[in-house]
Amino acid sequence: QSNQFCDAGVGYPESTCGFSSSSSSKLLIKGGTVLNAHQQEVADVYVEDGIIVAVKPNIKVDEDVTLLDATGKYVMPGGIDPHTHLAMEFMGTETIDDFFSGQAAALAGGTTMHIDFVIPVNGSLVAGFEAYKKKAKKSCMNYGFHTAITKWDESVSREMEIMVKEKGINSFKFFMAYKGSLMISDELLLQGLERCKSLGALAMVHAENGDAVFEGQKRMIDLGITGPEGHALSRPPVLEGEATARAIRLAKFVNTPLYVVHVMSIDAMEEIARARKSGQKVIGEPVVSGLVLNDSGLWDPDFVTAAKQESSRTIFSSITFYQLYKYIEMYVMSPPIRESGHDKALQAALSTGVLQLVGTDHCTFNSTQKALGVDDFRKIPNGVNGIEERMHLVWDTMVESGQISVTDFVRITSTEWKGAILVGSDADIIIFNPNSSFEISASMHHSRTDTNVYDGRKGKGKVEVTIVGGRVVWQDDELKVVPGSGKYIEMPPFSYLFNGIDKADAKYLSSLQAPVKRYFTAS
Numbered sequence: 001q002s003n004q005f006c007d008a009g010v011g012y013p014e015s016t017c018g019f020s021s022s023s024s025s026k027l028l029i030k031g032g033t034v035l036n037a038h039q040q041e042v043a044d045v046y047v048e049d050g051i052i053v054a055v056k057p058n059i060k061v062d063e064d065v066t067l068l069d070a071t072g073k074y075v076m077p078g079g080i081d082p083h084t085h086l087a088m089e090f091m092g093t094e095t096i097d098d099f100f101s102g103q104a105a106a107l108a109g110g111t112t113m114h115i116d117f118v119i120p121v122n123g124s125l126v127a128g129f130e131a132y133k134k135k136a137k138k139s140c141m142n143y144g145f146h147t148a149i150t151k152w153d154e155s156v157s158r159e160m161e162i163m164v165k166e167k168g169i170n171s172f173k174f175f176m177a178y179k180g181s182l183m184i185s186d187e188l189l190l191q192g193l194e195r196c197k198s199l200g201a202l203a204m205v206h207a208e209n210g211d212a213v214f215e216g217q218k219r220m221i222d223l224g225i226t227g228p229e230g231h232a233l234s235r236p237p238v239l240e241g242e243a244t245a246r247a248i249r250l251a252k253f254v255n256t257p258l259y260v261v262h263v264m265s266i267d268a269m270e271e272i273a274r275a276r277k278s279g280q281k282v283i284g285e286p287v288v289s290g291l292v293l294n295d296s297g298l299w300d301p302d303f304v305t306a307a308k309q310e311s312s313r314t315i316f317s318s319i320t321f322y323q324l325y326k327y328i329e330m331y332v333m334s335p336p337i338r339e340s341g342h343d344k345a346l347q348a349a350l351s352t353g354v355l356q357l358v359g360t361d362h363c364t365f366n367s368t369q370k371a372l373g374v375d376d377f378r379k380i381p382n383g384v385n386g387i388e389e390r391m392h393l394v395w396d397t398m399v400e401s402g403q404i405s406v407t408d409f410v411r412i413t414s415t416e417w418k419g420a421i422l423v424g425s426d427a428d429i430i431i432f433n434p435n436s437s438f439e440i441s442a443s444m445h446h447s448r449t450d451t452n453v454y455d456g457r458k459g460k461g462k463v464e465v466t467i468v469g470g471r472v473v474w475q476d477d478e479l480k481v482v483p484g485s486g487k488y489i490e491m492p493p494f495s496y497l498f499n500g501i502d503k504a505d506a507k508y509l510s511s512l513q514a515p516v517k518r519y520f521t522a523s
Ligand code: URP
Pocket: 085, 206, 262, 332, 333, 334, 335, 361, 363, 382, 383, 384
């Protein structure tokens, strides 16, 4: 009955999904179309003590049960955001959304679980984990952790085992960019991949060539381009493609599954497509910003006018007009939001299964923080919002355009990790009205940041109700969240992605024996 090793899932067993006893509510969601990753049916959903106990038509209940009418609406698992950064210290500051404000925003947008990244403390994974557990004390929804690996020695290798066997971590992220801070070498990546494989943990990469980015940044500064436009210009798609290809090939050499986070370009996507076609186990995660934004319209109109006047005076004859546009700090993230064309290609890749699930990389800084880089784009803290907007934007961009089905939507936003509306599942559920509409604005959103990269966007569909562990936390545009009610979800190692790895290893070893035998009989 459970989705535990859903064919397409990066998932983990349902039994580990917490939030069981925190509520004694009884809830009946009546008459909706229940959506799961592979099917839809009109049915009632009955929830008791935070657990789904029945999914079938015409459920009769006592009067003490809270009724929610879902007629004409979809009832689906709450979204799971596989990529967020809450309360992260980064680039000389800390993200403005912490585990409470970020999660509150998530719940208002129909996401009921997220997986954040533990950043090690002085290289120590366990210390980093303890620090993040503390940060997450105010959680109001379920969360899990990946862990970043930022250096390599015996103790890191040992701590990876502790993280997997004692702390419920089954994924590690390697940054191939951010030279001088988080970036790791190929040697470290290789060792990390080997270690991930032996522990049954999923290796994740931020794929950009950090050395080349460093050169690209110098190039911009030498040209006198210090504004935010220098950010995207200094790290073009080719550098994302290169690192993606390198990580994929190293993972192939080690024979371990790979998860490429925030796929932002055609270049990276095509490397993933090629690897998957060859049978390699590579997961590609586009993020909302890469799917729905492109760099047109990201330029400051005041500056564009000024730049036009400047260029008409031909002072800047050595720099193209394009480079003179002022890119707005708010959009600075890595890899950068690309020019038009990459967005549509990523959408197509998602709709055809080349890419599998959508994250946000929610990593917010307010305009004061973004202004740290006012004179030098290299100092602008990298990151954009999305945790509240993801479900709406993916629905509007992918389902309303006819690119994916409603059941695909559930797979891409939730089930690929674990979400499902099944008897025995935890009741993290949303009611989605496809005939209503949403509008995004920086003044109305629930994130603490004062800007929103999707400000002004409107579209079809609306998350009307969010239910966490059987409790209604979002209804009638009102949040009722309880700090401290969220639970940490442990994730066991050796997900389905590891099936067959040992067989492939055995085949490889026996293939080595043939030439070795030939060598000995010939000599
Ligand atoms: O710009 C970004 N993506 N900020 C968050 C850190 C990361 O690289 O994921």
